[in-house]
Amino acid sequence: MFNKHGKFFSPSHLFAAALVYIVLAQAASAAFDADPERxxxxxxxxxxxxxxxxxxxxxxxxxxxxxxxxxxxxxxxxxxxxxxxxxxxxxxxxxxxxxxxxxxxxxxxxxxxxxxxxxxxxxxxxxxxxxxxxxxxxxxxxxxxxxxxxxxxxxxxxxxxxxxxxxxxxxxxxxxxxxxxxxxxxxxxxxxxxxxxxxxxxxxxxxxxxxxxxxxxxxxxxxxxxxxxxxxxxxxxxxxxxxxxxxxxxxxxxxxxxxSLVDSFYFLKSPAPPKVEPMQQVSVAAGALSPQLALLAPRDQAGSDLTATISQAPLSGQIMLDGQVLTKGASFNATLLSGLVYDAKKVKAGTVDVIGYSVADPYRQSAQGMVAVTVVEDASAKLAQQQKATEDKSAIAKTHLAGLSREVAAEIGVGSVTAGLPQAPAAATDLVLKVAGLPEKGVVTVSGRTLDIGHQIGADELPQLGYEPAIGSENGSFKLALTAGTDLPDVAVTFKTALDPCDAAAAAPLDLQGVTAGRLPNEIDPATAIPACEKAVAAYPAVARFVYQLGRAQLANRDTKTAVKTFEKAISAGHVRATETLASLYSVGALGKRDAARSTKIVSAGAEKGDPFALYAYGKALYHGQGVEADINRGLRLMLQAADLGHTFAMNELGYIFLNGIKIDADPARAIAFYRAGVKRNDIYSMNNLALVYRFGKGGVPTDLDQARTYFEKAAAGGQPYAPTNLGRMYRDGIGVAADRVQAIKWLEMGAERGDYWGAFDRAQLAKASGSTELVTAARYFALASAVNMPGTGDKDDQAAKNLAALPNAAKKDAEKLLSDQLTPQERKALPKAASINERLVQLAKAGWVKRNPRYDLF
Known part of the structure; x- marks a missing residue:
C-alpha cells in the first residue's frame, strides 16, 4: 500500500500496533516420529x-x-x-x-x-x-x-x-x-x-x-x-x-x-516364504477311493500363485487329482491341494501311508508339508468326526467373521491406527483372508508389512491390522475389504478419517510439518483450542506439532509467558515453525525490548529446515540487514523459495522491493507479476497492492480506477486493514467515483477500526474540517491513530498526536468520557497513570481497540 507520500508498503510492513498479539500471525503445526520403514x-x-x-x-x-x-x-x-x-x-x-x-x-x-x-x-x-x-x-x-x-x-x-x-x-x-x-x-x-x-x-x-x-x-x-x-x-x-x-x-x-546411495533399495522385497501345515492326518476307508482329502491350503502373504510338487508318493496306495494319478515330481497349482484324493482300493486296513509335497512361490522360496494317511476298515465314524469338526470350525469362523466388519475413527498424523479387530478363537486361527479392496489413500499394514490387493492375512494376524491415513484426507471414508472364500462372510473395515481436535482448532497455514491448511490467529478460540491441545499432548507426547499448537492456543489466550515456554519445548522436540514464532516475539518486542539480532539468529534455524515463514523472515532480514549483516542475493533467494511454496507475504515483499527499487534496480513489471501471483491465491495484501498499481498507474499498467476500486473492495471484504482507507480516500476526493462524504466516513472508520493509522488520521481530519460540531470525533480518531501508530506502517512524526494536542480541552474531555465508557471500572483502573489528557486519550483508545478484539494477524 501507499503511505501519505504515495509509497508502496509490503505486507511485512503492515504488522501494526498490537505488539504482543502480532505474533499470533505466525503459527503452528505438525510432526511425529515416523515408522523407519515409511x-x-x-x-x-x-x-x-x-x-x-x-x-x-x-x-x-x-x-x-x-x-x-x-x-x-x-x-x-x-x-x-x-x-x-x-x-x-x-x-x-x-x-x-x-x-x-x-x-x-x-x-x-x-x-x-x-x-x-x-x-x-x-x-x-x-x-x-x-x-x-x-x-x-x-x-x-x-x-x-x-x-x-x-x-x-x-x-x-x-x-x-x-x-x-x-x-x-x-x-x-x-x-x-x-x-x-x-x-x-x-x-x-x-x-x-x-x-x-x-x-x-x-x-x-x-x-x-x-x-x-x-x-x-x-x-x-x-x-x-x-x-x-x-x-x-x-x-x-x-x-x-x-x-x-x-x-x-x-x-x-x-x-x-x-x-550416491549408501544402502541398497528395493521397490519390492521378496515376501516371506509360503506357510504350509507341516503334518496333517487323515483317515480313509480300505478298498475305496477316498473323498477329497480337504488338506489345509498353504498361506502366502503376497497372495502369489503357488506351485505344489509331490516330493514323496505313497508306497501302498495312489494319490489322484481330477482322475489322474500323481507320481513323485508331479506339479500343479497349490490351490488344488484340497482336491487330492487317495486310492485305497488295494490297500489293507491298518496301513499308514505318507505323502510328501513342497509348495514354492515365484521367488524360488518353498516350504514342505507331509500328510499321514491311515487306512481303516470302516472310516465312516472317523470321517463323520472330521466332517463334524470341519462344520464346527466353519460355524465358528462364520460367527467370528460376521462380527468383524466395523467403522473405525482414524486421526491423521498420529501414526498407524489399529482397526481394533479381536483375536480369533482357536478353531479359526488357521483361517486365511485375502485383501479384496484397499483404501484409495493411506497405507494398511499388518504385522509390520504393507498390504496390497491379493495379499493374504491369517486370522491370527487381524489384531495387528492398522491404517495410517494420508495427510490431506480428512473427512474421508476409506474401505478395506477382506474375503475368506466361499460360504464365509466378507469383512469390511471402514476408516473414517478426521483431524485431531487440536489440529482442527490450532494448526497453522503453510506448516510443512502440519497435516492441514490451518487457521489464522484470530480464528483460534482459546477456550476450545487449549483443552484440545492439552489432551493431544498428553495422548501423543512424541508429536511435536501438538506441543507447538498448544503454545499457539496459549498465545491466542494472551498468555505470552506460558506460550514462550511451550514454544521452547516444541523447538526441543524438533518443531521447525516454532523457531519462527519465537523469533517473531523478539522481533516485535513482545518479550521486552525489540531484539532484531536475537530474532534473526533464532529464525535462521527454521530457514535452514525450509519452513516457508522462516524462509521469508530470514530472507527479509538478510536482504534489509535487519539484525544480521546484509546479504542481498541470499535474502532474495530465500524469499523466492518461500514464494515458491505459496507464501504470499514473500510475494508482496518481493513486489515491494522490485516496485520501489530497494537495493536493486526497480522493475515494476516484475513486481506486478508477484502481486498478480498473490491475487491468484486470494491474498488480500496482493489485491490491495495491485489495486494501487491500477490507482496510480505503475509498471506500464495504465491507471484504471474501476479496477482499483474493485480490488480495494475485494481486499477490504477479506479483512485487509488498509484497503478501506484507500477506498475512503477515493470517495472523499471523488476519484473514480462521485465524491461521497458518507461513504468516505464508512470506509475510513473501517480502516481505523482495523488498526490503520492513516484511516484513523484521515477520519479525524474529516471531522476536524467540519468545525466545532465534530471536534469530539476528531479527538477520538486522532487518539486512536496515535494509539495504533507503529514505525514502518504509520507516521514517524505522529502527526495525529500533534493534532490531538492542538484541539480544545473541552472536546478532549468529552472524548475522554466516550472512550472511558467503553471500558469497565476495573479496566480503566488497570491503565497506567497518564501525564496529560492527551496521553490518557491515547491509552483509552488503545485499550478500547484491544478490547474489541481486532484481527491482529492482518497487520
Whole structure:
C-alpha cells in the first residue's frame, strides 16, 4: 500500500500496533516420529498443457507409476494435469507427508526446463512468455529435493521430462540474475545429490526425451516393468531400464542417473516364504477311493500363485487329482491341494501311508508339508468326526467373521491406527483372508508389512491390522475389504478419517510439518483450542506439532509467558515453525525490548529446515540487514523459495522491493507479476497492492480506477486493514467515483477500526474540517491513530498526536468520557497513570481497540 507520500508498503510492513498479539500471525503445526520403514512418493503427470505442446502419455505414465509404487508400500500423493496452484498444493501435501520418512520419492512426467543450470517443473497453465514467468509460473526441482534431504534418509527422484524446452522468450529472471536462454539449451541440467540420493533422468543431461508412440513413454514403460519385479535393487532396475529404452528408441534416448546411495533399495522385497501345515492326518476307508482329502491350503502373504510338487508318493496306495494319478515330481497349482484324493482300493486296513509335497512361490522360496494317511476298515465314524469338526470350525469362523466388519475413527498424523479387530478363537486361527479392496489413500499394514490387493492375512494376524491415513484426507471414508472364500462372510473395515481436535482448532497455514491448511490467529478460540491441545499432548507426547499448537492456543489466550515456554519445548522436540514464532516475539518486542539480532539468529534455524515463514523472515532480514549483516542475493533467494511454496507475504515483499527499487534496480513489471501471483491465491495484501498499481498507474499498467476500486473492495471484504482507507480516500476526493462524504466516513472508520493509522488520521481530519460540531470525533480518531501508530506502517512524526494536542480541552474531555465508557471500572483502573489528557486519550483508545478484539494477524 501507499503511505501519505504515495509509497508502496509490503505486507511485512503492515504488522501494526498490537505488539504482543502480532505474533499470533505466525503459527503452528505438525510432526511425529515416523515408522523407519515409511515410504512417501509425489507422482506428477502433466499432459494437457494450455499454451505449450500437449504430451499425451504423461498422465498415463504417472497413473501406472502410482499403482506400482502403492504396491511397493508408498503413500502416494498424485497430481494429474496440475496448474501452478495445484502443483504448489501437491508439493506442500507431499512435503508434509515426507517429514521423517525413510524414503522420499518424486516421479515427474511432463515438460521440464533448465534455466541458469537449475531445473524447473512446468505446470499446465505456464506460458513462459515473459522474463518473469519462470519464477512465478514454474516450480524449482531443487526446492523439493532440498526439503527431502532435510526430512528423509533416502531420496529418489525420477524425471521423465524434458521432452523439449518450450521457451517463448530469450531470458528469464532467476534470483538476482536475468539468465539468457540460448537456442542450444536442451533437456534438464545435471543434479548432484547428497549421500543417500539417487537422481534419475529419462535421458542424459542436456538431451531431449521422447513421449513415445505407445500408451506410455519409453522410460516409464520399462520403469514400471522392472520396478514391479521383487528382489531387484533400484540401480539394477535402472540398468535394465536403460538397456531397453536404448533398444526401443534405437539409441536416440539414453537414460542416465547419478547415485550416491549408501544402502541398497528395493521397490519390492521378496515376501516371506509360503506357510504350509507341516503334518496333517487323515483317515480313509480300505478298498475305496477316498473323498477329497480337504488338506489345509498353504498361506502366502503376497497372495502369489503357488506351485505344489509331490516330493514323496505313497508306497501302498495312489494319490489322484481330477482322475489322474500323481507320481513323485508331479506339479500343479497349490490351490488344488484340497482336491487330492487317495486310492485305497488295494490297500489293507491298518496301513499308514505318507505323502510328501513342497509348495514354492515365484521367488524360488518353498516350504514342505507331509500328510499321514491311515487306512481303516470302516472310516465312516472317523470321517463323520472330521466332517463334524470341519462344520464346527466353519460355524465358528462364520460367527467370528460376521462380527468383524466395523467403522473405525482414524486421526491423521498420529501414526498407524489399529482397526481394533479381536483375536480369533482357536478353531479359526488357521483361517486365511485375502485383501479384496484397499483404501484409495493411506497405507494398511499388518504385522509390520504393507498390504496390497491379493495379499493374504491369517486370522491370527487381524489384531495387528492398522491404517495410517494420508495427510490431506480428512473427512474421508476409506474401505478395506477382506474375503475368506466361499460360504464365509466378507469383512469390511471402514476408516473414517478426521483431524485431531487440536489440529482442527490450532494448526497453522503453510506448516510443512502440519497435516492441514490451518487457521489464522484470530480464528483460534482459546477456550476450545487449549483443552484440545492439552489432551493431544498428553495422548501423543512424541508429536511435536501438538506441543507447538498448544503454545499457539496459549498465545491466542494472551498468555505470552506460558506460550514462550511451550514454544521452547516444541523447538526441543524438533518443531521447525516454532523457531519462527519465537523469533517473531523478539522481533516485535513482545518479550521486552525489540531484539532484531536475537530474532534473526533464532529464525535462521527454521530457514535452514525450509519452513516457508522462516524462509521469508530470514530472507527479509538478510536482504534489509535487519539484525544480521546484509546479504542481498541470499535474502532474495530465500524469499523466492518461500514464494515458491505459496507464501504470499514473500510475494508482496518481493513486489515491494522490485516496485520501489530497494537495493536493486526497480522493475515494476516484475513486481506486478508477484502481486498478480498473490491475487491468484486470494491474498488480500496482493489485491490491495495491485489495486494501487491500477490507482496510480505503475509498471506500464495504465491507471484504471474501476479496477482499483474493485480490488480495494475485494481486499477490504477479506479483512485487509488498509484497503478501506484507500477506498475512503477515493470517495472523499471523488476519484473514480462521485465524491461521497458518507461513504468516505464508512470506509475510513473501517480502516481505523482495523488498526490503520492513516484511516484513523484521515477520519479525524474529516471531522476536524467540519468545525466545532465534530471536534469530539476528531479527538477520538486522532487518539486512536496515535494509539495504533507503529514505525514502518504509520507516521514517524505522529502527526495525529500533534493534532490531538492542538484541539480544545473541552472536546478532549468529552472524548475522554466516550472512550472511558467503553471500558469497565476495573479496566480503566488497570491503565497506567497518564501525564496529560492527551496521553490518557491515547491509552483509552488503545485499550478500547484491544478490547474489541481486532484481527491482529492482518497487520
Amino acid at each position: 515410504r512417501v512418493a509425489l507422482v506428477l503427470g502433466n499432459s494437457a498443457y494450455q499454451r505449450l505442446e500437449v504430451l499425451p502419455n504423461a498422465t498415463k505414465d504417472v497413473e501406472e507409476v502410482a499403482t506400482t509404487l502403492r504396491k511397493a508400500g508408498f503413500d502416494v500423493t498424485i497430481g494429474l494435469n496440475v496448474d501452478r496452484l495445484g502443483l504448489e498444493d501437491k508439493v506442500r501435501t507431499f512435503l508434509r507427508a515426507a517429514h521423517n520418512a525413510e524414503v522420499g520419492l518424486v516421479y515427474y512426467s511432463g515438460h521440464g526446463i533448465q534455466v541458469g543450470g537449475q531445473n524447473y517443473l512446468v505446470p499446465t497453465d505456464a506460458t513462459l512468455e515473459t522474463a518473469y514467468d519462470v519464477e512465478t509460473q514454474t516450480m524449482p526441482l531443487d526446492l523439493i529435493l532440498n526439503h527431502l534431504k532435510q526430512n528423509s534418509r533416502i531420496q529418489l527422484v525420477f524425471l521423465d521430462a524434458c521432452r523439449n524446452n518450450p521457451f517463448n522468450t530469450g531470458q528469464y529472471w532467476v534470483g538476482e540474475k536475468l539468465q539468457p536462454v540460448s537456442g542450444a539449451t536442451r533437456g534438464l541440467a545435471r543434479i548432484d545429490g547428497n549421500l543417500g540420493s539417487l537422481i534419475a533422468f529419462s535421458t542424459a543431461p542436456g538431451e531431449v526425451a521422447l513421449d513415445g508412440a505407445g500408451t506410455l513413454s519409453p522410460y516409464t514403460e520399462y520403469f514400471v516393468k522392472y520396478a514391479s519385479q521383487p528382489t531387484k535393487e533400484v540401480r539394477e532396475v535402472l540398468t535394465d531400464v536403460r538397456r531397453d529404452v536404448i533398444a526401443a528408441t534405437k539409441g536416440r534416448q539414453v537414460p542416465w542417473e547419478n547415485s
